[in-house]
Amino acid sequence: MTPRERAGPRGRITLMRAAASGEIEVGYPPFTEAMYYCLGCRACETACPAGVEFGRLLEAARAAIDNSNGRETWRPEPAQSWLLNRIVAHPARLRWTARSVRLYQRVLRKRTRCKRWIANRFPDLEPLEPLAPETPRQRRRWRPPAALGPSDVVTNGDTPSVRGTLALHPGCVQSVFLPDVNADTAQVLAYNAWQVVVPKQFRCCGALHAHYGQPDVARSLARKNIAAFEASNADQLISNAAGCGAHMKAYGQLLNGDPAWAERAAKVGAAVVDVTEHLVDRGVRRPRRPIGLRATYHDACHLIHGQRVAKAPRLLLGSIPGLDLAPLPESTWCCGSAGLYSVTHPEAAAKLQQRKVGHILATGAELVVTGNPGCTFQIAAGLRAAGSSVRVVHPATVLRIAYELPPLLPRRRWRPTPFRRPA
Amino acid sequence: MLTDRVLAGLAETTSPARVLTAREDLLTYASDATALHRCVPEAVVIPRDTEQVTRIVKLANEEGFALVPRGAGTGLSAGAVPTIDSVVMLFPSWNRIVEIDPVNHTAWVEPGVITADLHAAVEPYGLFYPPDPGSMRICTLGGNVAENAGGLRGLKYGVTKDYVMGLEAVLPTGEFLTLGGKSFKDVAGYNLLDLLVGSEGTLAVFTRILVRLVARPQSTRTILASFDSVGAAGHTVTAILATGIVPATLEFLDQVTIRAVESFAGLGLPADLAALLLIEVDGRAHAVAEDADAVDRICRQHGAREVRTAANAEEAEDLRAARRASFTALAQIGPTTILEDVAVPRSAVASMLVRIQEIAAEHQVQIGVFGHAGDGNLHPTCITDARDAEAIVRTEAALEEIFDAAVTLGGTITGEHGVGLAKRQFLERHTGDPALRFMRQIKAVLDPNQVLNPGKVLGHSARCEHPPHGHPAYEEALA
Structure with a gap:
């Protein structure tokens, strides 16, 4: 296909201006298509010489499309809105959904008739199957055990043994599908003498809702998270999922039209920090245990373009003895996951996925490290499809292993292990 | 309005998929990087090879429509902004670096090659292509040659014209032309190469470019x-x-x-x-x-x-961070940023800076200046708001005075952005009568039917318009 202006950020902005000035209607189907063909990876923001915040423009444009009711419009599938508003926004419902996914993965799909019935009944779900990770068992929501504390810090009594309290945002998808990443993050932070809390009131950060034209839901979720963070009395809000972190950092902008919340939102937004960024900025223990593997690092779009964090994770990985960190060509390119993009635009997403997987395999790495659940699933699915055994992990997981900390959440069975100090 | 016959002709020359007429496509080619200039084209055509370019240009002569060649649309003088009843011509797939000659230090490239890609491609040979316009990560060499683009290294290394050794081009009448070659010295005949370099798409469409490289x-x-x-x-x-x-x-x-x-x-x-x-x-x-x-x-x-x-x-x-952030930082101050580029002799740079400050104060316009002090090329950057008519009037008055000041100090109204639509009304002040008349005569000889980017550089009427063929004003100017 010939590259077209309307398939690039500049052309999209031109179309937004045309829609804003009434030259084309917001409900004009090609306008909607142009807005949803975008990944929202925000690589254009990194490249932009004029500092245009394209992500915000895109969210506003998509919100305008959704508000243009009453006309015959192309819009995202109603199922998506339903999924975002009725499931993802509610932790308990999301856990129940994950339980059914687990039931399907472990039992139902092994029975041919059952599988066929489901495939006929819910054809929309079929493209999701290869993407879904192996769903771990869901108990109640995970919280760091009380035993997990920064207790092994030698002080003279005058200096506090705890450097500060951090509220860890567990993420909606992450807490359900990758709870071990949250556990590893908490462990690594605790090992670096931070007190970690996971407030019960945290909800989904609302990033997906904001990206998919539902700013009101996004704002309501933001208010809940802001209140929860304030109540936790933590110093900083730690995010370990790039998409969530980028969105929460912009809470101030999201709520700047709401006088009662604008100031609080800006304050909380300023307190958000990615776990790798926090560790490097505030100093981190040097890992001792060598990991004799070749690894490579994939820049999650919303970490590098959304938060401009590129050095911190590489510094952390570089500090691990024996870890051979191979540079990944085009590491700053999107893997095609991009929120719901791999579901809404499977073909375009698959192209990006294959390109990414090709680069990864060419590095000869045995481990791909990345800081976002969407990327993790997308890249892992691509590697599985290519018959590769390369594993995709979060930087916190690699660090936890290099610290010789036993996993809090074993992958198979969920059994809390008391925190043990390394010998 | 283009006739259906024209659209059919374009589709027949290329292929239906290579002629864009949908509203959402046309809107996106209505402007380039220049503020305040905009005009929606009638169609967009994407030729595949020189043969198709030739046929399109001939069709334009027969049917009487205008062609506007466009690279990446990053120009700052509205050179790629369409005119009324025009067809925009794109070269996105012309992005091959045909040959790199490490012995002669040259490279043949197609016009759609991105400048930074050429930089990267010649690096393994220990070679270097010096022109580095600010938009080098997306701008194309065809556009660079058409605008005679500069960059940060002008003082020592010169600008694009110093690195073009040969061209293959289609003239406005549809004739195909080859100029120059790998020979370092060449004084055979008039220097047509330098005539076409910097012609802003009004005299030729480039189909292949031979660039000179230097040792890194x-x-x-x-x-x-x-x-x-x-x-x-x-x-x-x-x-x-x-x-x-x-x-x-x-x-x-x-x-x-x-x-x-x-x-x-x-x-x-x-x-x-x-x-x-x-x-x-x-x-x-x-x-x-x-x-x-x-x-x-x-x-x-x-x-x-x-x-x-x-x-x-x-x-x-x-250390480069401050310079790199200049434009970005200025662009944050207001909704519309007008980036200008006067150039003066090196000795007059300080006086020019003082004049700009005075003019800014007089017209109450916020103007930041950064630029290439060594070659005297300054970028007064006006922060304004395109939606505020009164502010735009003040800005334009200030810019006009800045152009006058530059010319008075022995400089020029544009150092590297070109004249295009944005500065054609000021060209006469700078060049004076005989020179401008010669330019019009050259254009009339090469492009008798005014098909290639008409109204640019040598305009006559208000913005976003060009005189129809045989317009009295045009005939008068030629007389």
């Missing part, structure tokens, strides 16, 4: 000096060049720009700084070290408040 400098040293007065910075520039050192880069930032950069990027620049100079010397390692020391000394002698020399590549990046 062995080493580079970056220095950042800050000054309490613009005068001191100006004297420093003069003093450096007087010693015979020719820095590859000699960039200037004024106080408005420095403050904007500081509030945008927070680099720790004091608010009372009057000027910053970013200086880069390159060449053979030992010479670079000597030059860098000399530059450092001269800066201090001329009252620099602080001089920092980068010890390694990473530090050099830090």
Whole structure:
């Protein structure tokens, strides 16, 4: 296909201006298509010489499309809105959904008739199957055990043994599908003498809702998270999922039209920090245990373009003895996951996925490290499809292993292990 | 309106998929990077090869419609903005680097090659293509040649015209033409090559370009000096060049720009700084070290408040940060940014800066200036709001005075952006009558039917219009 202006950020902005000035209607189907063909990876923001915040423009444009009711419009599938508003926004419902996914993965799909019935009944779900990770068992929501504390810090009594309290945002998808990443993050932070809390009131950060034209839901979720963070009395809000972190950092902008919340939102937004960024900025223990593997690092779009964090994770990985960190060509390119993009635009997403997987395999790495659940699933699915055994992990997981900390959440069975100090 | 016959003809010449007429496509080709200029084309055509370009140009002559060639649309003089009843011509798939000749230091490229891609492609050969316009990561060489693009390295390395050795082009009548070659010297006949380079799409469509390459400098040293007065910075520039050192880069930032950069990027620049100079010397390692020391000394002698020399590549990046952020920082201040580019002789740079400040104050327009102090090419950047008619009137009045001031000081209305639509009304002041008449005669001879980018450079009527064929004003001007 010939590259077209309307398939690039500049052309999209031109179309937004045309829609804003009434030259084309917001409900004009090609306008909607142009807005949803975008990944929202925000690589254009990194490249932009004029500092245009394209992500915000895109969210506003998509919100305008959704508000243009009453006309015959192309819009995202109603199922998506339903999924975002009725499931993802509610932790308990999301856990129940994950339980059914687990039931399907472990039992139902092994029975041919059952599988066929489901495939006929819910054809929309079929493209999701290869993407879904192996769903771990869901108990109640995970919280760091009380035993997990920064207790092994030698002080003279005058200096506090705890450097500060951090509220860890567990993420909606992450807490359900990758709870071990949250556990590893908490462990690594605790090992670096931070007190970690996971407030019960945290909800989904609302990033997906904001990206998919539902700013009101996004704002309501933001208010809940802001209140929860304030109540936790933590110093900083730690995010370990790039998409969530980028969105929460912009809470101030999201709520700047709401006088009662604008100031609080800006304050909380300023307190958000990615776990790798926090560790490097505030100093981190040097890992001792060598990991004799070749690894490579994939820049999650919303970490590098959304938060401009590129050095911190590489510094952390570089500090691990024996870890051979191979540079990944085009590491700053999107893997095609991009929120719901791999579901809404499977073909375009698959192209990006294959390109990414090709680069990864060419590095000869045995481990791909990345800081976002969407990327993790997308890249892992691509590697599985290519018959590769390369594993995709979060930087916190690699660090936890290099610290010789036993996993809090074993992958198979969920059994809390008391925190043990390394010998 | 284009007739259906024209659209059918275009589709037949190329293929239906290569002719865009959907509203959502046309809207996106209505403007380039120039503020305030916009005109929706009637169609967009994407030729695949020279043969198709020739046939499209011939069709334009037969049917009487205008063709506007467009590279990446990053021009700053509205050169790629369509005119009424025009068809935009694109070259997205013409992006092959056909040949790199390491012996003759040349490369044949297609016009759609991105400038930064050429930089990267010749690097393994130890070669270097010096022109580096600000948009080099997306702009194309076809556009660079058409606009005679400059960059940060103009003082030492020159601009695009110094690196074009040959061209294959389609003339406005549809004739195919080859000019120049790999021979370093060539004085056979009139210098048509230089006529076409910088012709802003009005005299030819380039289909292949032979560029000259140079050996990559062995080493580079970056220095950042800050000054309490613009005068001191100006004297420093003069003093450096007087010693015979020719820095590859000699960039200037004024106080408005420095403050904007500081509030945008927070680099720790004091608010009372009057000027910053970013200086880069390159060449053979030992010479670079000597030059860098000399530059450092001269800066201090001329009252620099602080001089920092980068010890390694990473530090050099830090020193460049302020210059790199200049445009971004200024663009944050207001909704519309008009980036201008007057150039004056080196000796008049300080006077020009003072004049710009006076003009800005007089018209109450916020103007930040940064630019290439070594070659006298300054970028007064106006912060305004396109939605506020009164502000635009003030801005345009200020710009007009700035152009006049530049011409009075012996300079030019544009150093590297070109005339296009944006500055055609000022061209006469700069060139004067006989020169402008010759230009019109050249255009009339090469493009008798006014099909190639009409109204650009040598315009007659209001913005976004061009005189219809046989318009009395046009005939009058030619007479």
